[in-house]
Amino acid sequence: MKKKLEEQPEHVIPAFATEAEEAEWWYQNRNAHGKHLVAAVKSGEAQVLTKEKLLARIAASKKTAAPTVALRIPEADLALARKQAAQKGLPYQTYIKSLLHETLAKREKQKTGW
Numbered sequence: 001m002k003k004k005l006e007e008q009p010e011h012v013i014p015a016f017a018t019e020a021e022e023a024e025w026w027y028q029n030r031n032a033h034g035k036h037l038v039a040a041v042k043s044g045e046a047q048v049l050t051k052e053k054l055l056a057r058i059a060a061s062k063k064t065a066a067p068t069v070a071l072r073i074p075e076a077d078l079a080l081a082r083k084q085a086a087q088k089g090l091p092y093q094t095y096i097k098s099l100l101h102e103t104l105a106k107r108e109k110q111k112t113g114w
Contacts, residue, residue: 013089 016022026033040046073081078092085095 012087015086015089 014025016025037046081096081099082092085092088095090098
């Protein structure tokens, strides 16, 4: 039985000291990432970004900014979030927002019985 893409191990892109080092890493790993992309396209997880979808995303990004919220987060949790965000190649605040969104959506889905 095939694993769903979200169940497969995540590919971690390391931090690079130089562009040449990054280019070499992408070249050496081109087959693994290519296979993952093909699998995502076949499963429907990856989709073609049409001009209409792109324009809609651009328009959505120009909407008013989300409200700013200040939270006190324990140092250990913040350090862990920064570490995990770096492993995913994301800014830590973006990563924390995505975790919050995913958790809230999951709980809402469980609550409504979807």
